[in-house]
Amino acid sequence: MLKITINSLIINNKKLILFISLMPSFRLIYLGINNNLGANPIEFIERSTGLWALILLLITLAMTPIRQHSGINAFAQLRRMLGLTMFFYTCLHIVTYLVLDHWFDFEEIGKDIIKHPYLLVGFTAFMMTVPLAMTSTQAMMKRLGGRWKRLHQLVYLIGLLAVLHFLWLVKKDMTEPLLYGAVFFSLIALRIAYKFRGRILSTRMG
Amino acid sequence: MLIHKKSDVIPSEITSKENFENRRNLIKAAGASLLTASGIFTGLVSSTANAASGRQKINSYAKSKYGAEEKLTPYDDITNYNNYYEFGTSKTDPSIESRLFKPSPWAVSIEGAVKKNKQIGIEDIFKLAPLEERIYRMRCVEGWSMVIPWIGFPLAKLIQWAEPTANAKYVEFISLSDDLIMPGQRIHALDWPYVEGLRMDEAMNPLTMIAVGLYGEVLPNQNGAPMRLVVPWKYGFKGAKAIVKIRFTETMPKTSWMKAGPNEYGFYANVNPTVDHPRWTQSSERRIGGGLFTPRIKTQIFNGYAEQVAQLYTGMDLNKNF
Numbered sequence: 001m002l003k004i005t006i007n008s009l010i011i012n013n014k015k016l017i018l019f020i021s022l023m024p025s026f027r028l029i030y031l032g033i034n035n036n037l038g039a040n041p042i043e044f045i046e047r048s049t050g051l052w053a054l055i056l057l058l059i060t061l062a063m064t065p066i067r068q069h070s071g072i073n074a075f076a077q078l079r080r081m082l083g084l085t086m087f088f089y090t091c092l093h094i095v096t097y098l099v100l101d102h103w104f105d106f107e108e109i110g111k112d113i114i115k116h117p118y119l120l121v122g123f124t125a126f127m128m129t130v131p132l133a134m135t136s137t138q139a140m141m142k143r144l145g146g147r148w149k150r151l152h153q154l155v156y157l158i159g160l161l162a163v164l165h166f167l168w169l170v171k172k173d174m175t176e177p178l179l180y181g182a183v184f185f186s187l188i189a190l191r192i193a194y195k196f197r198g199r200i201l202s203t204r205m206g
Numbered sequence: 207m208l209i210h211k212k213s214d215v216i217p218s219e220i221t222s223k224e225n226f227e228n229r230r231n232l233i234k235a236a237g238a239s240l241l242t243a244s245g246i247f248t249g250l251v252s253s254t255a256n257a258a259s260g261r262q263k264i265n266s267y268a269k270s271k272y273g274a275e276e277k278l279t280p281y282d283d284i285t286n287y288n289n290y291y292e293f294g295t296s297k298t299d300p301s302i303e304s305r306l307f308k309p310s311p312w313a314v315s316i317e318g319a320v321k322k323n324k325q326i327g328i329e330d331i332f333k334l335a336p337l338e339e340r341i342y343r344m345r346c347v348e349g350w351s352m353v354i355p356w357i358g359f360p361l362a363k364l365i366q367w368a369e370p371t372a373n374a375k376y377v378e379f380i381s382l383s384d385d386l387i388m389p390g391q392r393i394h395a396l397d398w399p400y401v402e403g404l405r406m407d408e409a410m411n412p413l414t415m416i417a418v419g420l421y422g423e424v425l426p427n428q429n430g431a432p433m434r435l436v437v438p439w440k441y442g443f444k445g446a447k448a449i450v451k452i453r454f455t456e457t458m459p460k461t462s463w464m465k466a467g468p469n470e471y472g473f474y475a476n477v478n479p480t481v482d483h484p485r486w487t488q489s490s491e492r493r494i495g496g497g498l499f500t501p502r503i504k505t506q507i508f509n510g511y512a513e514q515v516a517q518l519y520t521g522m523d524l525n526k527n528f
Contacts (some may be wrong), residue, residue, distance in 0.1 A: 076390060116487070171348075175393075
């Protein structure tokens, strides 16, 4: 009974969930209008959008384990929307870097990315999110068939690179990136555990 | 009809205007000292109109020729965007976490290759040499910069007073280490205490200064009160804050950042757009205080002070001695 209620609550409130996941970007606009982004506003936006991209990636990755362990199928239906919100923050992050931070100085940007491992890793992760966002429609899922799933397994690599990007950019105090890294690996571990459990069950039944 | 009533206060009992004002000043000074320092600065500094902020004006200092053409970074940015890991690793931590820090009483020990070990109180440091305002660019290794009106005097004056011997080849600056009042030190982000160093000729260069104030006021806690080092042609982390010990040595000091990342932070740490850092581009910088659409500016070799300091490094490979 409770499962059904939660299920319909999620399905009926998708727009609300989308609105909530977009709040951090509204906050940035609000702070920007009020000239309240601190001494280094561009760095503030870069940090904020990067962090929220990572958080949304982790939330998206959490949907499958939550569905598996709770048996509430509606969580699976949030994956696409949350994944696209992550892509939205990633785009804001990249645009801030390319436009506000470096003002289209592509020679400098190229050098910056190639020379600095944390940027190279971050940029690679961004490039990988593009095909995922482009193939997120129902039609593309159908067209790609079995290959769609394989392609979208890139999300694990993106997560790994995103955590690495965060870890390498921090100068000394690694507490925060390590915390996000721990959440990422816990989510992976949950998936593996679920698969493993399935195998035990099937061997027992066999 | 006029009624004359004799005053019941005899003239000798009336407080003179001068005395009244002196008392008021004493009370004000006492109030300020409760907030910041003990009253030993009386005469040298005075509280600003907003005494509750704890901000104190430095009463007399000379303007100097240094950097008068630069546009100053706003006071609020200089005092709310700080790298001062003793008070936390976030830029906004130091201004909050250093509120209860007491920069007075304060003594600095002089040790190592000197005629004789000595100590000097902060009130005597204020009187060691005439204070002057110098507007310097400050370039952080992270790729941002500020323009700061420091108040202080050349480090050379302090070194003359310290009387180093001929064995002194380097100067080591050691900052306060006390995790009770510096909460950031409870995390071992760096090897505390914070240690910085200069070669003797760098230390004696007229540009190198000891700062005790900024924007006409006593140095705020988050900027390194009561005294810090300012070396404008080097990355900001060379500027040791809250210095408690100055040691003259024969060998090159091992600084905190060299220990933390030997391939990232060198002893010299001269601002150099052609020597890149593994994390940040050094060819350009973002000037703090600009808006969202203010472009980055090109970083200059030795932060634009090449004329005064380039000769210190002739014949040295700056790519190796970064």
